[in-house]
Amino acid sequence: MNVVWHGTNEEAFDLIQAIENNCDCKWTDDTKTLRVWTCDVHTAFVKDQAWLDRLVHARRNAAILKGQEGEGEPPPSHAGSC
Numbered sequence: 515m516n517v518v519w520h521g522t523n524e525e526a527f528d529l530i531q532a533i534e535n536n537c538d539c540k541w542t543d544d545t546k547t548l549r550v551w552t553c554d555v556h557t558a559f560v561k562d563q564a565w566l567d568r569l570v571h572a573r574r575n576a577a578i579l580k581g582q583e584g585e586g587e588p589p590p591s592h593a594g595s596c
């Protein structure tokens with residue numbers, strides 16, 4: 515099954531960096547030209563649509579919560595509500 519990225523380009527770059535930081539793949543040597551075992555994170559990245567969608571959702575929720583707590587970016591405004 516092919517997966518489709520539903521996040522932004524910035525979110526994709528951050529995810530790729532996070533995967534590289536948490537990768538546990540096994541390679542034939544230090545040049546990393548031939549992978550002999552694929553880690554769970556890389557497997558999910560290419561096969562698990564629900565996992566990718568949950569990552570985007572969780573990241574966005576975390577940003578909203580941080581904004582509500584006065585950390586990071588403010589939450590999106592809801593003009594016209596109240």
Ligand SMILES: [Zn+2]
Pocket residue numbers: 536537538539552553554555556
């Ligand atoms: Zn990996």
